[in-house]
Amino acid sequence: MKIVVLVKQVPDSGAERNLRSDDSTVDRDSANNVINEMDEYAIEEALKLREAHGGEVTILTMGPERAAESIRKALSMGPDKAVHVLDDALHGSCALATSKVLAAALKTLEPDLVIAGAESTDARGQVLPHMLAERLGAAALTGARKLTVDGATLTIERQTEEGYEVVTASTPAVVSVWDTINEPRYPSFKGIMEAKKKPVQTLSLGDLGIDAGEVGFGGASTAVVEHARRPPRQGGTRVNDDGEGGVKLVEFLVSEKFV
Amino acid sequence: MAEVLVLVKPSQGKVTKSTLEALTIARGLGEPAAVVVGEPGLASSITDKLGEYGAAKVYVAESDEFGDYLVTPQVAVLEKLVRDGEPAAVLIPSTQEGKEVAGRLAVRLGNGVLTDVVSLDTDGIATQVVFAGSTIVKSKVSRGIPLVTIRPSSVTPTPAPTTPSVEPVAVALGEADRLARVKERVTEAKGARPELTEASIVVSGGRGVGSADNFKLVEELADLLGAAVGASRAATDSGFYPHQFQVGQTGKTVSPQLYVALGISGAIQHRAGMQTSKTIVAVNKDNEAPIFELADFGVVGDLFKVVPQAAEEIRKHKA
Numbered sequence: 028m029k030i031v032v033l034v035k036q037v038p039d040s041g042a043e044r045n046l047r048s049d050d051s052t053v054d055r056d057s058a059n060n061v062i063n064e065m066d067e068y069a070i071e072e073a074l075k076l077r078e079a080h081g082g083e084v085t086i087l088t089m090g091p092e093r094a095a096e097s098i099r100k101a102l103s104m105g106p107d108k109a110v111h112v113l114d115d116a117l118h119g120s121c122a123l124a125t126s127k128v129l130a131a132a133l134k135t136l137e138p139d140l141v142i143a144g145a146e147s148t149d150a151r152g153q154v155l156p157h158m159l160a161e162r163l164g165a166a167a168l169t170g171a172r173k174l175t176v177d178g179a180t181l182t183i184e185r186q187t188e189e190g191y192e193v194v195t196a197s198t199p200a201v202v203s204v205w206d207t208i209n210e211p212r213y214p215s216f217k218g219i220m221e222a223k224k225k226p227v228q229t230l231s232l233g234d235l236g237i238d239a240g241e242v243g244f245g246g247a248s249t250a251v252v253e254h255a256r257r258p259p260r261q262g263g264t265r266v267n268d269d270g271e272g273g274v275k276l277v278e279f280l281v282s283e284k285f286v
Numbered sequence: 287m288a289e290v291l292v293l294v295k296p297s298q299g300k301v302t303k304s305t306l307e308a309l310t311i312a313r314g315l316g317e318p319a320a321v322v323v324g325e326p327g328l329a330s331s332i333t334d335k336l337g338e339y340g341a342a343k344v345y346v347a348e349s350d351e352f353g354d355y356l357v358t359p360q361v362a363v364l365e366k367l368v369r370d371g372e373p374a375a376v377l378i379p380s381t382q383e384g385k386e387v388a389g390r391l392a393v394r395l396g397n398g399v400l401t402d403v404v405s406l407d408t409d410g411i412a413t414q415v416v417f418a419g420s421t422i423v424k425s426k427v428s429r430g431i432p433l434v435t436i437r438p439s440s441v442t443p444t445p446a447p448t449t450p451s452v453e454p455v456a457v458a459l460g461e462a463d464r465l466a467r468v469k470e471r472v473t474e475a476k477g478a479r480p481e482l483t484e485a486s487i488v489v490s491g492g493r494g495v496g497s498a499d500n501f502k503l504v505e506e507l508a509d510l511l512g513a514a515v516g517a518s519r520a521a522t523d524s525g526f527y528p529h530q531f532q533v534g535q536t537g538k539t540v541s542p543q544l545y546v547a548l549g550i551s552g553a554i555q556h557r558a559g560m561q562t563s564k565t566i567v568a569v570n571k572d573n574e575a576p577i578f579e580l581a582d583f584g585v586v587g588d589l590f591k592v593v594p595q596a597a598e599e600i601r602k603h604k605a
């Protein structure tokens with residue numbers, strides 16, 4: 028099975044993140060840039076499928092030059108190779124344009140299965156996997172907490188508010204996964220060494236036959252008008268439990284009319 | 287007045303609060319038209335409720351087959367309504383499915399999309415709260431009409447009763463809409479507690495709760511307050527509580543009137559899901575826990591002492 032895993036580099040969600048004051052894009056210079064956490068689960072799921080069914084796992088990333096670090100990190104977990112869509116004209120691209128570029132790259136790779144994270148920690152859009160399925164005419168099995176593969180038939184379990192759904196489709200398909208699906212492996216020393224030699228193909232917009240005007244700020248379908256830091260919340264009253272902590276807590280709730 | 291389409295999110299035959307919130311926001315932009323997509327009989331049971339919250343029109347697309355597919359029936363119906371009717375905007379509750387509908391629809395229409403919007407101005411400028419609640423962004427859709435998903439609990443739904451006209455919409459699914467099929471829908475008993483993202487009070491437990499069994503304490507306090515129960519990732523990962531109740535970056539975003547954090551340290555990723563709560567209360571034995579930086583009322587103490595005492599006090603108060 029030919030599997031492509033979509034990996035996005037994002038600013039670490041555990042530290043302060045900012046938008047740039049000049050063009051309102053994510054400030055990557057001041058951030059610690061890491062693999063989007065959900066995408067590690069996507070990689071793990073692909074590796075498990077390769078172990079069980081054979082085939083090949085390719086990492087696909089669209090992102091600036093420094094995203095190459097995340098690609099190497101991803102490869103150190105075990106995938107075979109990577110494709111990096113890299114072009115200065117991509118800076119400022121909206122989700123719609125990103126999906127156009129990734130779909131074009133996927134068409135050159137002709138995968139049976141595309142696995143993505145369910146959402147990215149920076150955009151939190153959850154929109155890319157369905158956008159890609161729509162553009163590729165592939166089935167969308169999104170938000171999986173479990174994936175089973177039987178020949179060309181894929182079945183997922185998807186958590187809902189009411190319980191869960193079992194959804195099935197044939198390849199080619201786009202699957203997106205949550206962190207409940209598996210436990211990503213840590214790269215081994217051998218994996219890290221091997222990753223240095225694995226092939227990473229760089230594709231430009233020209234290679235994909237996409238005009239620079241269709242992406243970036245010029246081709247964007249959404250625009251930031253303004254942004255500002257939200258004033259941090261102020262802590263209020265704090266009491267030490269002297270044996271009456273629960274009573275004081277309820278006094279507060281009563282004063283605020285919650286009880 | 288221009289029509290504003292609001293995709294109805296039903297849950298077990300009822301209209302969700304997130305739908306009523308979207309209708310409330312829609313009224314600021316034009317005349318709300320609710321869009322009901324589902325199996326036959328769905329619309330008739332919810333039309334009154336939609337009218338109560340200002341839907342001047344209810345578009346009804348019903349088919350036996352719609353329940354077999356995720357997302358694509360809604361996309362097909364909205365695509366048709368946008369192409370035929372030139373609405374001023376499309377509003378969709380920001381659930382997983384809602385965002386997916388919006389993404390797919392955006393591609394079909396070549397229209398920009400904004401997710402997790404908390405408010406929408408008359409001129410279509412949308413406000414989002416990003417980066418774990420630390421940054422406010424105002425954006426607009428610059429290609430097409432405002433196509434936005436509305437984050438739950440962004441507004442208080444207010445009634446504006448009308449008697450809606452009902453208009454059937456006939457849409458046939460295409461081949462590409464039928465690629466993924468729902469084989470089974472499993473409903474899990476969830477008791478009488480309110481929906482996590484819709485509750486006006488949420489009581490959450492973290493690693494400090496210590497075990498699945500101890501979560502009974504969290505549930506007890508929640509039930510006394512009529513609250514939903516939430517959990518930190520450490521608590522769900524440790525198996526103390528089911529994953530679907532996780533609050534935070536990778537879980538649910540909640541914005542209740544009151545959020546009670548028990549044995550939760552308050553990591554950035556947890557704050558991401560609860561920072562916009564109106565009032566925050568925390569119980570933690572560590573005076574240095576970052577959760578206290580945002581708590582309106584904090585008790586530094588052992589939750590196994592504080593919570594049972596609080597429960598007892600509430601009972602006394604109620605009696």
Ligand SMILES: Cc1cc2nc3c(=O)[nH]c(=O)nc-3n(C[C@H](O)[C@H](O)[C@H](O)COP(=O)(O)OP(=O)(O)OC[C@H]3O[C@@H](n4cnc5c(N)ncnc54)[C@H](O)[C@@H]3O)c2cc1C
Nearest residue numbers: 492493494518519520534535536537549551555556571589
């Ligand atoms: C990409 C990414 C996404 C993440 N997404 C989420 C998310 O969606 N939601 C989330 O919650 N986390 C998320 N996390 C994890 C987050 O960073 C924290 O690890 C997690 O929130 C910690 O949970 P906790 O506060 O319950 O546990 P801890 O940090 O271990 O805190 C437990 C607290 O309980 C207190 N305590 C212990 N015993 C008692 C007692 N008897 N009485 C009172 N207090 C007591 C301790 O003092 C401590 O402050 C994410 C992390 C990453 C990297």
Ligand SMILES: Nc1ncnc2c1ncn2[C@@H]1O[C@H](COP(=O)(O)O)[C@@H](O)[C@H]1O
Nearest residue numbers: 033034089143144146147152153154155
């Ligand atoms: N620039 C990108 N390059 C590769 N994959 C991406 C990119 N952006 C998003 N994705 C994938 O799409 C998923 C969902 O992203 P989002 O819709 O932004 O929440 C991510 O988890 C990634 O797997």
